[in-house]
Amino acid sequence: MHGSLPRPMSFSARGPLRGTVVVPGDKSISHRSLMFSALAVGESRIEGLLEGEDVLATAAAMRAMGADVQRGEDGTWRVHGVGVGGLLQPQAALDMGNSGTSTRLLMGLVSSHPITCTFTGDASLSGRPMGRVIEPLSRMGAEITASPGGRLPLMLRGICPAVPIEYTLPVASAQVKSAVLLAGLNTPGITRVIEPVPTRDHSERMLTGFGAELSVEDSPRGKIISIRGEAELKPQHIVVPGDPSSAGFWMVAASIVPGSEITIANVCMNPTRTGLIAALRLMGADISEASPRIVGGEPVADLIVKHAPLKAIQVPPELAPSMIDEYPILFVAAAMAEGCTIARGAHELRVKESDRIAVMAEALAAVGVSVEEYEDGLAIQGSGGASIAGGARVASKLDHRIAMSMAVAGLVAKAPVEIDDVAPIATSYPNFLPTLDALTQ
Ligand code: S3P
Numbered sequence: 001m002h003g004s005l006p007r008p009m010s011f012s013a014r015g016p017l018r019g020t021v022v023v024p025g026d027k028s029i030s031h032r033s034l035m036f037s038a039l040a041v042g043e044s045r046i047e048g049l050l051e052g053e054d055v056l057a058t059a060a061a062m063r064a065m066g067a068d069v070q071r072g073e074d075g076t077w078r079v080h081g082v083g084v085g086g087l088l089q090p091q092a093a094l095d096m097g098n099s100g101t102s103t104r105l106l107m108g109l110v111s112s113h114p115i116t117c118t119f120t121g122d123a124s125l126s127g128r129p130m131g132r133v134i135e136p137l138s139r140m141g142a143e144i145t146a147s148p149g150g151r152l153p154l155m156l157r158g159i160c161p162a163v164p165i166e167y168t169l170p171v172a173s174a175q176v177k178s179a180v181l182l183a184g185l186n187t188p189g190i191t192r193v194i195e196p197v198p199t200r201d202h203s204e205r206m207l208t209g210f211g212a213e214l215s216v217e218d219s220p221r222g223k224i225i226s227i228r229g230e231a232e233l234k235p236q237h238i239v240v241p242g243d244p245s246s247a248g249f250w251m252v253a254a255s256i257v258p259g260s261e262i263t264i265a266n267v268c269m270n271p272t273r274t275g276l277i278a279a280l281r282l283m284g285a286d287i288s289e290a291s292p293r294i295v296g297g298e299p300v301a302d303l304i305v306k307h308a309p310l311k312a313i314q315v316p317p318e319l320a321p322s323m324i325d326e327y328p329i330l331f332v333a334a335a336m337a338e339g340c341t342i343a344r345g346a347h348e349l350r351v352k353e354s355d356r357i358a359v360m361a362e363a364l365a366a367v368g369v370s371v372e373e374y375e376d377g378l379a380i381q382g383s384g385g386a387s388i389a390g391g392a393r394v395a396s397k398l399d400h401r402i403a404m405s406m407a408v409a410g411l412v413a414k415a416p417v418e419i420d421d422v423a424p425i426a427t428s429y430p431n432f433l434p435t436l437d438a439l440t441q
Contacts, residue, residue, distance in 0.1 A: 006421035009433075011410025013387065014440040016259030016307070021435055023247045025050035025240035026268050027428050028174070028202050029298070031058045031101050033238045035109065036210050037079035038067035039086075039185065042235035046077040049240055053427045054099035061106055064090035065115070084231050085113065085160070085186045093118040093153070098125055098353060098398060098427045101175055103152065104133045108179030111142035112162035112186035112229075120153045124353050124398035130154060133179045136167045140183050140191075164189040164229060168221070171348065172321045174199035174272075177225070185212065187229040196222035199321045200272040205297050210236055239296040241268035245325045245401075246429050247303065248276045250439070252329045253408045254305040255285045256336040258385075262439060264303040266295070275323025277303075279330055283310040283337055310337035312382055317345025324348055327377075328405035331360050335369040336412055337382035344377035353424075354399035363394040363406050367417055391415030400424040404432055411440075 030050040035058060037044035049055065051071075059069050059077075066088035068080035082088065087109065094117055096103040103119055107130070110117050120126075131150030138144055140162040146154035164187050167180050177193050181203055184191025204225060207214050213228035247267045254260040269292070277287055286308040289301040310333055323330065327349055334341035349356040361373040368389025370381035390413025396403035403422050410417035425432050 007423040008418060008420050009422045010416040010418045011407045012416040013411060013413060016257050017250070017254045017262050017439040018260065019439055020263040020265055021250055021439060022265045023242040023250070023267065024052070024429060024431065026243040027052065027054060027245065028101065028200055029206070029240050029268070029296070030055045031105060032202055032206050033240060034058050034062055034069065034079065035105060035182070036206055036233060037235065037238070038062035038065070038069065038081045039084045040081040040210060040233035040235040041083045042081070044079045044081065044235040044238065046079065046238045046240065047075070049077050050243065050428070052430055053097055054102060057095065057097040057099050058102045058106070061094045061096070061102060064092070064094060081233070081235065084233060087113045087115060089115040090117055093120045096121040096125060096152070098122050098424065100125060100128055100353070103130070104175040104179045105182055107133050107137060107156055108182035109185070110156055110158045111137040111140055111183040112160060113158040114160040116155065116157045118153060118155045122398060126152045129351055132171060132173060132176050136165060136176070136180050137183055139163070139165050140187065160186065162187040164191040166192040166194065168194040169196065172197040172199050174203070178203040181207065181225065181227050184227040184229050185231050190226050190228055193225045194221050194223070195225065197321055198223060198272060200270065202270070209297050210234060241295045241298050241300045242266040244268050244273045244276070248326045248329045249404050249408055249432070251276065251280060251285070251287060251303065251305050252333045253411055255280060255308055255310060256333060256412050258307050260305070260307045262305050264305065266300055267303050269299040269301050272322050275319035276326035276330060279313065279315055279319055279323060280333060282313045283333065284308055285310060309385055310382070312337045312339030312341040315341065315343035320346045320348070325401060328356055328360050328401045329408060331364060331378060331380055332405050332409045334380040334382055335364060335388055335409065336385060338384040340379055340381050342377070342379045344374055347376040352399070354397035354402060356399070356402065359395070359397050359399065359402050360405070363402065364409070366392040366394050367409060367413060387412055387414045389414055390417045393418040393420060395420050396422065396424055398424050400427045400429065404429065407436065
């Protein structure tokens, strides 16, 4: 993981962003590609895997549970899976680092295997709520002993056979949905998740690709996702598309730095992930799409982004699930827009890698932006395109997306923005800093 030494760094105004950037593989799809390959019998190949710390934590966990996971010299990953039902008892605690996705999805997988695992994580992950997965997985028969407040470290004793359930999601969370579906993979009968508000659907797409019997129906109660258990997964060749969440930093940077024009190649355009593009377009951003295509069962396009004057909006709350990881960088765009942007209905931001409402409110206020905090969002007074003050040190709080968002804020600040620790960036975007240099040369 990214070690204990904080790495402070300052970000100042630079010239316009120019050129082409290829963002790294999608984090959600990368996690799933390793997990599902580890459950298929035979060799799967994965191209374009995100080699960030979060995904490497998943790779290490799958190895610890018996899968053969190797990175080839050409960057292609090869995974020999153990088969659904074949996960082995790990010899030591599974260290999930900073990764909520690894933790919650693997808790699901382990729940229907006859093994016991201890899950640990860093200070950020150890503060995040696991009750949302403990509840349905306990109903399926897993025995989970968590730290106070339903937190990590926790011990999970899986059960085989587990009991299939029908579960209506109380929070809009792809991680909770996926945890139950993954537990359902090795559970006899049909496990059902009802999703009143759609969230990212990578698990459904990829499990279908691996040959699981999975159906999705619309109903008045929401989407009903059913999976037949004791599934047999067939090995696949996966090409991971670029991460729209990582692309978001460049979309906003190019939109707010005058004179910028960039191409962001190979961005996953799954409609459950494109809320930031929709919100930025409402603000007047100049983002166009080229070469739409399908990669690894996901829609993909190249995005051309040019600087444009932005105006404030009321961010439609129904966009929240499709841009949940993008609010910190949207707040930076709002700080440069004309007028007061109001983003509400995003309460989930309080339980991400940090409390992203409080942490962004504090960081933006420190660099001279006028912000009002609500329980479920922020109101941000924009500068109308004028530089923000900067000249302050802000805390990234073990949150990669706070660090990257405030680095982008530094590009439009009069005085440098110092971030106390940029090391967390390596969890999702190890090449972010060299890419920033390359785009602003
Ligand atoms: C993810 C789902 C989202 C997102 C996270 C990745 C996933 O979390 O914030 O970064 O891969 O399923 P929630 O399920 O908690 O909304």
